[in-house]
Amino acid sequence: ETGVTQSPTHLIKTRGQQVTLRCSSQSGHNTVSWYQQALGQGPQFIFQYYREEENGRGNFPPRFSGLQFPNYSSELNVNALELDDSALYLCASSLMTVNTEAFFGQGTRLTVV
Amino acid sequence: AQSVTQLDSQVPVFEEAPVELRCNYSSSVSVYLFWYVQYPNQGLQLLLKYLSGSTLVKGINGFEAEFNKSQTSFHLRKPSVHISDTAEYFCAVITVNYGGSQGNLIFGKGTKLSVKP
Numbered sequence: 001e002t003g004v005t006q007s008p009t010h011l012i013k014t015r016g017q018q019v020t021l022r023c024s025s026q027s028g029h030n031t032v033s034w035y036q037q038a039l040g041q042g043p044q045f046i047f048q049y050y051r052e053e054e055n056g057r058g059n060f061p062p063r064f065s066g067l068q069f070p071n072y073s074s075e076l077n078v079n080a081l082e083l084d085d086s087a088l089y090l091c092a093s094s095l096m097t098v099n100t101e102a103f104f105g106q107g108t109r110l111t112v113v
Numbered sequence: 114a115q116s117v118t119q120l121d122s123q124v125p126v127f128e129e130a131p132v133e134l135r136c137n138y139s140s141s142v143s144v145y146l147f148w149y150v151q152y153p154n155q156g157l158q159l160l161l162k163y164l165s166g167s168t169l170v171k172g173i174n175g176f177e178a179e180f181n182k183s184q185t186s187f188h189l190r191k192p193s194v195h196i197s198d199t200a201e202y203f204c205a206v207i208t209v210n211y212g213g214s215q216g217n218l219i220f221g222k223g224t225k226l227s228v229k230p
Binding site for chain 1: 117119149154155156157158159162203205210214215216217218219220221222223
């Protein structure tokens with residue numbers, strides 16, 4: 001059982017609105033990564049935060065933004081929602097060393113209508 | 114650039130039969146490979162990982178995978194599957210940042226394993 005929790009579990013928003021998704025990382029982990037998983041696809045990397053700084057970004061527009069707090073929890077914000085933003089958003093926490101496991105939360109299912 | 118290809122989108126199999134889920138990768142640098150499982154409406158759980166050393170890696174739930182550098186493959190196998198193995202399986206490679214720190218996971222599109230009684 002992982003210690004990564006995400007909220008909310010499900011969310012319905014209207015096109016053009018803004019949304020904030022939250023992630024509490026596993027105790028002792030200093031790195032949080034966010035992934036978007038569209039239906040029938042593998043997860044796609046959005047960005048990674050390490051010690052409150054963005055430490056890498058995938059091919060997502062600037063309306064996808066994030067924060068990491070001193071307790072290493074994190075937020076994903078999406079502005080001007082589009083229908084194609086409908087997906088499962090996954091948060092993963094880890095340490096920065098490459099041989100450590102990334103633990104995933106249950107995800108937030110976002111539906112944009 | 115690194116990439117992962119999962120050759121089968123769906124694999125139906127009967128209970129107690131063996132199964133192999135195929136994964137090929139592309140990478141110009143050191144390779145660290147993973148298999149994750151996703152049960153319906155859940156997040157991802159690590160099955161096994163290859164970082165270095167023995168090319169045969171054993172994971173949880175009786176799964177194993179073999180790293181083959183010459184064929185750039187990391188196929189997942191189980192000698193006898195159960196109904197409870199029905200799930201989606203993702204192969205992934207991790208990027209490594211300058212200095213050796215962990216980057217992000219690059220996933221394949223997934224393989225849906227369906228175990229029938």
